[in-house]
Amino acid sequence: MKRILAIASLLVAAWQPAVAQKAATRPNIILIMADDLGYSDIGAYGSEIETPNLDRLAKEGLRLREFYNNSICAPTRASLLTGQYQHKAGVGFFNVNLGLPAYQGYLNNQSLTVAEVLKGAGYSTLMSGKWHVGDDSLYWPNQRGFDRFYGFIGGASNYYDIGKYPEKAAPVVLVKDNKKLNLEAGKYLTDEITSNAIGFLDDQAKTNKPFFLYLAYNAPHWPLQAPEETIKKYEGRYDIGWDSLRARRYARQQALGLIPAGQTISPRDSLVPEWDNLSYEDKQVWKRKMEVYAAMVDQMDQGIGKVLEKLKALKKDENTLVLFISDNGAQGGYTASGRRKPQRNSGPLGTAGSYGYQEQSWAYLSNTPLNNYKNNMHEGGISAPFIAWYPKAIQGGGIAKGTAHLIDLAPTFYELAGATYPKQYNGVTPHTLAGKSLVPVLLGKEPEVARGEPLFWERAGNRAVRKGKWKIVSTYPAYKWELYDLDTDRGETRDLAARYPDVVNELSADYFRWAEKTGVVDYEKIKPKGGFAIPGADRVVAANQ
Template sequence: MKFALATALAIATAIPAMAQDAARPNILLVLLDDAGFMDFGAYGGDASTPNIDALADRGAIFSRFYTSPQCGPSRAMLMTGRDNHEVGLGSIPETLSPEMRQYPGYSMRWEDGLPTIASRLKEEGYQTFISGKWGIGDIGQNLPHRFGFNRSFVIDATGGSNYDHTPYLPLSDTTNWYEDGKPITLPEGFYSSEGIVDRMINYLDEADPQKPFFSFLSFQAIHFPIQVAPEYRDRYDGRFDEGWDEMRKQRLERAVDLGLVPDGTELAPLPASSRDWENLSPADQSYWARSMQVNAGMLEAADHHLGRLLAHLEAQGKLDNTFVIVTSDNGPESIGIGNAPGAEGVAQRWWMRQTGWNRDFETLGERNTMTFIGEEWASVSAAPFALFKFTATEGGLRVPLVISGPNLPDSDVIDGRAHVTDLVPTMLDFAGLDPVTPDIRGRSLLPMLSGARAAVYGDDEAVGFEVSGNAALYRGNWKISRIPTPLGDGKWHMYDLATDPGETTDLASARPELFQDMLNEYLSYADEVGVVPVSADYNPFKQVGKNVVRKKAREHWPGLLVAGLVTLTFLFVSFRWFRRRLRP
C-alpha cells in the first residue's frame, strides 16, 4: 500500500514536471546593428518596421535601456551578462593600440569554457542557433561554436559588404564568414538580411521539435556600408528632404508625445563639425537625403525578413510560446569611408577604387556602394539625445529595446533603467532558470515586464561603462560621463536624466558631493573590472588609421625597404654628382 501510494505520488508530481518541460518557452534574440534610439517605428522613427512594431504592441518597449558605445563590447556583454572588460573586450580590435593588448581586459580572446547564454541554455536542454554578425574580439578566434551554439552561420567582423566578402575597412583583405567554425564562401545572390534569416529557418526546420530553442538573429543592418535593393530605397523618396536640422526637432516632438522623454527635454547642440543643412548645395542635399533613404530602406528590409521568420514560427505553432527580444548593439554610426578631408581622404578613395567601392548618387545603396549617413543624420537617429556611437552620451549608449512573449501583459513604455548585461539573466528567467548567478552582473527584467516592479535597480545602485576612454556611471536618474576629444573635452560632467536626457546642463559644480561620490564609485568599478586609462591624446578614429598603416607596413615591408634603399641610393648619387659639378 505504501509502495503504491508512493508510486502514485511520484507519477502525480512527474506529470506536471513533464508538462512544464514540454512547454518550456523558446527564446528569439534579435540584434540590429547601429540602430538609433528612435529608428524603429514603435519609437517614432521614419522607417517602416511593422513586424517590430507588432511585437511592441503585444509586449513592451523600454525608454532607458543601455548598451556600450561600441559593437564588440556590447555583444560580449549581451552573450555573457558580464562587464566587457571582465571578458577581454575592453574595446574593439580596430581601435585598440598594440600596447593595450598586454592587459587582461583587452586581450580580444575568450578562453574555452567561458559561460554564455547559449552554453547555459544548452546545458538545460535548449537547442542553440546563431545566424548573422558575431564580431566579438579578434577575427576567427572566438567563434560561437566554441561557446554553446549547436549551429552557427556568422560574419566575424565589425562589418563588410552585405552581398559578398568585400571588406569595408583597409584593415582586412576580405570579410570572413564561418559555418560551425569553418570558413565558407557566400553563395551567388546573397544579401545579408535575407541570407541570415534563410539560414536560421533552415536550422529551426532541422531542429528537434520536442525541444525548446534559443535563436540569436544578428543583422548587419544598419551598419555601414548601408546597402539595400533600390525598391526599398525609393520608397522613401522625398522623406528626408527637410534635412537633419528640422527632422531632429520633429523626432524630439514625437519622443515627448510617445512618453519616451519628459516634456521640456531640450536638444543638445550638434557637434561643431556638423554642417548646416541650409548651407549645403542642392546637389549635396539630394545626396545626403538619398543616403538616409538607403538607411531607412535597409532597416525596413531587415524588418521584412524578420517578419518571414516570425511567420514561419507562427505557421509551426511556435510563436505563441516564444519570447522575442529586439534591440541594438549601440547608437548610430557617424563615420564612413571616402569623405575624409586632405591626404586621409585621398588614401581612402584610392583604397575604395582598388577594392571596387564607389559612392555614386544614382546607385547609392546598391552593391559595391559605400553608403553611410554621416554625423548629422546620426544625430537625428539618436535624437532626442546627444551624439552617437563611440561616445558615452545618451545617443551612444541608449538604444531601443522591445520584448514580447507568452504571459507578458501588454505594457506602455517601461522607463525603469536597464542594461545590456540584464538580458542574460532575463533570458534565464524566461527559461525558468535561476537568473541570479555569481558571475553575472545583470538582473532579470522579468519583474518589470510582468508589472511586479517599476524598477530592478534602486536609486542608490550604480552601473558603470567604459570603452576607449568613453566612460559613464548611472545611479538612479543621475549620470556622470567623460567624453574624450574630439567630440568631448575629456572632463567629467554630471546630468539629471529625469529632467535633462539631452545632457545640456552640467550639474557637477551644483552638486559637488554627489558628483564626487559617483566619481569615486566609477573609479572603484574601473579598478574592479580592469579598465586601463587611455592617453590624453587618444582618438579611436585616428587609432584605426594608425592600425591600418601598421598593418600595411608589416605586409609590404620588403617592398618598402627596397624602395627606401633605391631612394637613398638615388639621393646619394645625385649629391655626389652635384658636388662634382660645383667644384671649380
C-alpha cells in the same frame, strides 16, 4: 526485485511527462540586435522608416525609455552574451588584443555565454548574424555554446559579393557551423541571415526542446547597400532634410509617451550644417544616403516579420519572448578638422560596389533627441530602443522607464528558463553575474530595475556612471567629469558639476572602485599605436574610434 523494477518503471513513466511539460512551458527566447541603429530609427521610437513588424511587437509588448549598451560593437556583444561588464569578459576595448586579460579581444572562459548556460538547461541554442567577440576559431560561436551558427566572425561585412566589379574585392566570407563559405552572388546578407535563422527554427522544431535564438543583424552598419526596390520606397522622403525630420521625430516621441513632458532635447550639433544652407547637388547626395540607410532598416524589419511568421506556423508564438535592441547609437564621425575620409567606391551609392556611410548629419537625426554618437558615453552613444514581446506574459502597449543594461539580459533569460547559473563549468569558476533580472519590469511589477548600485561605462578612455537620476560622463582625452540630472535633462543640456561637487565626488569614487575591481586601466597606457584594422572593413580605425 521485480517489484522494485516495476516501481522504478512507474516513476520513470511519471517523470517523463513532467519533463516534457516543463520543456513545453519554459519560454523560447529570440534576441534580435541591430547594428549602429539610432535610438529613434524605428517607427515605435518616432521614425518615418517603415518598420511594421517591430511596431507590432511594440504595440503588443513593452518598450523601455532607457536601455543602455556599451557604445560600440564588440564590447556590447561581450556584455550581451555573458552578463558581464565587457572588461570582465575580456573585451574591454575591441576584438583586438592589447596585452591584458581585460583587453584580450575575445571572451574568456570565466564569462559563460547565454548559449552555454541555456544549453546546459536543455535549450537548443541557435545564432545567425554577426559574432565579433573572438576571431580565432577556438572562440567561434559553436565553441561557445551554440548548436548552430551562420554568419560572419569579424566586425563588418559587405552585404553583397562584389567580385565582379572593376575594383575587385575579396569575397564575403561567412561561416556555417565552423565551415567557411562565401556569400552567393546576387544574395543580400540581411536576407541570408534571416533565411538561415528560419532554417534553424525548422530543424529545431523536430526536437522537444525550447530554443534560444540570437539574431544579430549587421544592418544598418556601413557600407550602405540595399536592394534597389526597397530603396525606391524612400525616394523623396528625405528631401526636407535632417533639421525638419528631427523635429518631427521628437514630436512623435512625445506623442508616443517615450519622452515625458518637460524633458530636454539635446542642443543642435554645431558640426552638422543646416540643411537649407546646402547646395542642390549636395542635397542629392545626402538624400540618397538616408534613402539607402532607411532601406537597410526596412529590409531587416521584413526579415523579422518572416521570423514571426515562422514562429506562428510552428505554433510557438504564444510562448516565445522576443527582445529587440541595438548595439550602440548611430555613428557620427565628424571632428573639428572635418568629415571622415571616404573609402573606396566601385558603384553608385547603395549598390553592391558602393562604400558609403550614413555620416554624422543623419546620425544626428537617428539619435533624436539624445546627445552625441556611437563610441561616446553621452546618451546618444549608449542608448538603444528596447522592445519586449511575450504574448503569454507581457501586457501590450506598455512603456516603462527601465534604466536597464545589457548585463541584465542574461539573468533575465536564466530566470525565465529556470536555468541555474553554474558554480563550476568545465573546471572553471565563472564570474558572478553583474546585472539584475528584468522580469519584474517586463511583467509590469516594477517601472525600472531595482539595481541597488550604479551602472558603469569605460571604452577607449570615455567614461560614465549612472546612479539614480544622476550621471557623470567624461570624453577622452579630457578627464573632467560632467554631471547631469537625467530625470529632467536627458538631452544633457545643463552640466551641474560645479553646483553639486559632492555628487560628482561620490560617483567618481564609485567609478574608480568599479574600475579596479573590473580590470579597467588608464587608456593612455594601452591604446593602440597608429590605429588598428577591422577585418573585412577595408579601413584602419583610429585608436579612439
